[in-house]
Amino acid sequence: MSEPLRHNLPAEPNRFVGRERDVDELCGLLGETRVVTLSGVGGIGKTRLALRVAARSVPAYPGGVWLVELARLTRADLVVQELARVLGVHEEGARPLLDTVKGRLRGARCLLLLDNCEHLVDGCAHVAADLVASCHDLGILATSREPLRIASELIWRVPPLDLPDERHPDAESVRLFLDRATAAGTRLGEASRPDVVRLCRALDGLPLALELAAARTSLLSPGQIADRIGDRFSLLTTGGRTAPPRQRTLLAAVEWSHGLLSAKEQVLLRRLSVFAGSFDLELAEEICAERPIHRGEIVDLLGALVDKSLVLCDEERRRYRLLYTIRHFAAERLAEAAEGGTLRDRHLEVLCELQVRHFRTEMIEPAVPWPARLAALSASRALVDDQRAALDWAIESGNVRMGLRLCVHSTSLLPFSVNPAEIVGWMERLLALDLSDVPAERIAHAQAYLAYGLEGRDELGRALELATESLEGMGDDPFSACATRALQIMVLLRLGRADEAGELAEQIVAVATAAGDRWNEASGLAGLSAVALTRGRLREAQRYGEEALATARRHGHRWLLARIAIQLGAVAEARGDLVTAMAQYELAVPWLEEIGCDNELARCLARLGRVAAMLHDFGTAQRRLATSLSLSRQTGQRQGVARCLIGLSVLAEGRGDLESSVLAAASATTLRESIGQHAATLRIDELLTRARGKLGEGRTAALWACGRTMSPEEAARHVLTGDVAEQGPQDLPDGPGARDDRRGRGERPALTGPLVAEQPIRHSLLTAREREIATLLTRGLSNRAIAEELVISPATVARHIANIMEKLGYTSRAQIAVWAAEQGSA
Amino acid sequence: MVDSGTGLCLTERQLDERSAAATVQLRRRGVRAGDTVLICLGVGPDLLVATDAVIAAGGIVWPIPPELDAPRLRERMLASCARLMISDLPHALEAAKESRVRLVVSVADLRAYPAGREISTESDRAGP
Known part of the structure; x- marks a missing residue:
């Protein structure tokens, strides 16, 4: 398998002309300074230049180069959300998303390209300053008409292209x-x-x-x-x-x-300004076909605009977009034509229809083959930019009815796609508006949806309360009612209230089975299995689990299948059947990969690794844990990292490396405490007892103390590269960690490589003349005095000194003098 | 050298030291042999340091009197084709917007801080 991309930069649409020296210099400056802002008027080529520099810089950033396109955002509070989405970072419970993003960026050296900051300049400045202050290996390249005005920002003014003159006719x-x-x-x-x-x-x-x-x-x-x-x-x-x-x-x-455009072309161009990001022909037809343009004309009109360079498209002509400058101009024309409101209403309406359709295809309609469900999920996810714009308009225009409808039908906002914070944010904003003409059922739906988001943020009490309240007003919608009950079950189980959960699960199964609703039937059965498991009724748990899996197969959704397979794995583990447990977890892996659900995948891989270690299948254990660790780091989940460390501790002990095992367990304990989690420590207590028996009290205590202060990365490295004589860490076969990443990001487990040695102190690279001048500097001579001594001009002396400083990395003459004196005495 | 405005003195040693440090800052910003560098500063020690530094960096000094009016400032800046300007003066910065100047370096930027690897920037002082 090929190395996953370490960037998300788009292919260049056409040839990049000129600016060779600018690109070189900017690449150099990025190595010297933390924040470089390319500033200048619209249309001067800031973005293109930045993309070029970023592409050239990829090898210098092991943590990747990530483009964050801000033009598609309308509000500053989405900057962090978008950043997290690009990096693949998920929200961690109630922890502020920005903190999780920072945690991720602290890992390896990376470069963020914040493109088109101008309309959100304060928000961007705030986020950028915060990131730079807390992530020491992070570089930021921004493009903006106005500078960010933050500390350590280097403002680079993008000039126009060189103009021709007599000497340079080919400028x-x-x-x-x-x-x-x-x-x-x-x-x-x-x-x-x-x-x-x-x-x-x-x-x-x-x-x-x-x-x-x-x-x-x-x-x-x-x-x-x-x-x-x-x-x-x-x-x-x-x-x-x-x-x-x-x-x-x-x-x-x-x-x-x-x-020069025809009247219809002008109309289409101004209407295209409603799209937040890129769009396809179908969407343009849905939204922009209104008098005087017929639906059938749009393909030709769009082609004409592409030919005139006013609209850009990819090579296959699948996705179209407007340059920021043109979009701004078109939006002004739209406002002049007084079409803005109507068109944005239409945009909202069409988005809503589309998302409802995708939602129904993905979840509700019976007998839809899985590829079609997956296509609906992908299509829904691809609309996220426009959906945000439409929701903004719903709020701005007070169209709460439509806004709520769009929101609750967006699988792209569901927990396995985006961050719960965003769901909570939209819902809270919408529900804070005037709800007097919104039907009660719709409000109930919204509350249930908000409860989803809150569960993801570990606000269990509020989530349960809202879900319960919403059920009362839900009306006649068995699918949503069942889905809300399934949420209640999840929360109740987390709260240890299995009895109530059991009742609800039975209700779901009864209602869903009668309605032929496979999704909820399977999820109700899975709930029954989970309840039985917590009560220790393993055979019952197994039976319900198997029924759930069979039902889920008839629905086909990978998310459902994976959750149930994991449930069955947990049941098998509970009865001590590790071989079956491993097989069940293995089953879930490709399903989770297919829908790009990194969080759940990391969790599943960690379980797999732990069970494999217990079965003494060390090769598999190591691969699975390494991948899981890398995913958890990438998504910013500290809890996931702690889970992997525990797995690694089991692995180390299985291999007879009790010392590394203690280190990993100690590091995991510290990490868990830092996130306020005090999980069961029975296993660790047992491990320590065994360690004391074999290694002695003193050695165990010392290892524990050492592991407590050890970073998770270091502790993991101990296990993964420890005493694996028969299989070097570099020989790790490709696990799912090296899978093709559908969203164009991801990285290999970076923890297996050897540490790069510190650079040795630079030896003298100086020429004879430079050494001579360095020696004279130790005598405290001025440039003029040195010039007289050597019979050269003072300017030449100054130039030599500049060269010496550059070679030695010094910034003052005094430093050269000290260095030369040390060299002389050595 | 004595600054007639403030009466402060710049000794030869200080001049050598400051212009050496300033040279490093210019090189780090990409100044190469043969590059034209605009200097728009009032007469004083800073002008002298900047001039020496540009020469030591191998650049060509293109001084612009700060007293000029905006159109003439713009005209001269544009004519220079310089990529870099040394100046602190707001009206010079404004005029540079229509030129080919990529980087504006202030006098404070030219004062190196020996410990720092990072280059000082004009917004360091504007920041919080």
């Missing part, structure tokens, strides 16, 4: 224009060169303006374009006349290009 701007004109199918001969030069100058080397102009070369000559854009300057409408020159140039180019 960057000319090269870009010709490249894009060629891509548009126009061949411009030498004769048009003077006009091209004139146009590049008129457009001030602004990349976006040049691209818009080049897209029109099939109709107009460069000279004609230059004249017409020149005319535009005097016609600038949108308050551009007082803007700084560069902004004015860009606006003129955009207005000119827009002015």
Whole structure:
């Protein structure tokens, strides 16, 4: 299997022209400073340059390079959510999400590319400052019209492309224009060169303006374009006349290009501004087909806008998007046309319809084959950006009814997809609005959904209360009522109230079976199995579990199947049948991988590893635990890391390495205490008793004390690389840790490599002349005095000194003097 | 050198030391031999340090009198094609927006702090 990507950067849509030295320098600066902000007007190429620099920097960041596109967010409080989503970090109970994100970023050196910060500049600045202060290996590259204004930010002003002159007829701007004109199918001969030069100058080397102009070369000559854009300057409408020159140039180019569009193209362009991120043809057809545009025309109109460089698309023409600058311009046109409200209503409505449809396909409809259910889940997840925008509009326009409907039908917001914090956030905002014209059932649904989020955040009391309350108002919707009861069961079991849970599970099974609702029938049976397990009735637990699995197979949803397989694994473990337990856990792994449910997968792999260790299948145990540990770290779950350490402790003891076993257990204990968790320590007590017997009281105490202060990474490394003579840690075969990651992220377990040795102190790299000058510095001579001594100019002396400082990494002459004195005496 | 405004003195040793440190800061920001560097500072020790540092870094000094009005500042900055400017003056920073200056380095940025690996930036002082 191939190495998973350590970045989420998109492929470049076309050739990157020029800026070679800028890219080099920025890569260098990123090594020297923590935060670099590329600033400049819209259309000057900040994002493109940043992406280029980021792509070049991938090898320098073992922790990965992660692009966070902020243009698609409307509110600053979503910045952390989006960051977590990109990094694959999940919320940990009630811990603030930002803290979990920080924990993840502290691991390995990584670079965040925060693109288009300007509209959320305060929020971004806040998050960036916090991250940089607490994650010492983190670099941030931001693009923003305005600087973030935080400590240690280096503001890098992106200039336009170089303009042609007598000495440089092939300046960057000319090269870009010709490249894009060629891509548009126009061949411009030498004769048009003077006009091209004139146009590049008129457009001030602004990349976006040049691209818009080049897209029109099939109709107009460069000279004609230059004249017409020149005319535009005097016609600038949108308050551009007082803007700084560069902004004015860009606006003129955009207005000119827009002015050449057909009436229908203009209508479509402005309507496309409602999309938060990228969109596909179908969505555009659903939302933008309204008088005067027919649904059937949209594909051609969209194609025309792509040809004119106003809309971007991927190579297969599957996903389309607008550049931030163009989207902003289009949104202004939409507002002018007074279409904003209607269109955003329509956007909300269509999103709602789509998500309800996906939800029904994925969960409710009977006899849908699994691939179709999975497709619905993926489609729903892909709408997350637009869904956020639509929910924002629902709140802004007071359309609580529709907002709630959209929210409760979004599997993309369910616990196995996104963070509960986001569910809770949306629900609380919606429920705080005027609910007087919202039907009671819909409010009840919303409360049940909010309860889901709260359960994920470990707010069990409130979750139970809300779920119970919502059941009263739920009305006639057996699916939701059952799903809410299933949630209650989950909470009740966590609270140790098995009797109540049992009753509810029976109710679910009765109702769901009658309704032919396989999802809830299976989940009710699984509830009965869990209740039986807590009561120690293992045979009953097994029977219900098997029934649940059979029912779940008829539904097909991998989430359901995996949960039940894990339940059956736990039952087998309880009766001491480790071989069956392992087989059940193994069954769940590919299912969880298929739906990309990292949290549950990490948990399952940890159980697998522990059971494998108990069965003395050390190879499997090591692989599974290493993968689980890596996933837990990636998703930021400290509890998961602690779980792996316990598994590793079992593994070490099984292999006869009692010392590492104690270390891992001690480190896990510290970690658990740090998250306020005091789980059963029976196993650890037993382990310590055995250790005292074999290693002696003193040695055990010393190991325990050492492990208590050891970082989880270090403790894990002890076990994973300890005394595995027959299987070196580097030979770890590919486990699921190396699986292809569908979301384009993930990393191999980084804990098996050897530590990189500290760099040795630099030896003298100095030339003879530089050594001579260094020696003179120890005598306290000034530049002028050194110059006289060596019969060279003071400027030359200064240059030599600068070279010495660079070679030795010093920042003052005094340091050279000290160094030279030490060298001399050595 | 004596600053006529403040009466503060800059000794030859201080000049050597400060310009050496400043040279390092310029190099770290990518100044290479043959690069034009704008200096827009009032007459005084800082101007001298900046000038020496640019020369030591192998750069070409392009001084701009800070008294010039905005259009002429812009015109000269644009004409220089410089990638870097040394200045603290708000009106110079404003004028640089329409030039090809990528980085603006303040006088404080040029004062190295020997312990730090990171480079000092203009927003260090603007930050919290």
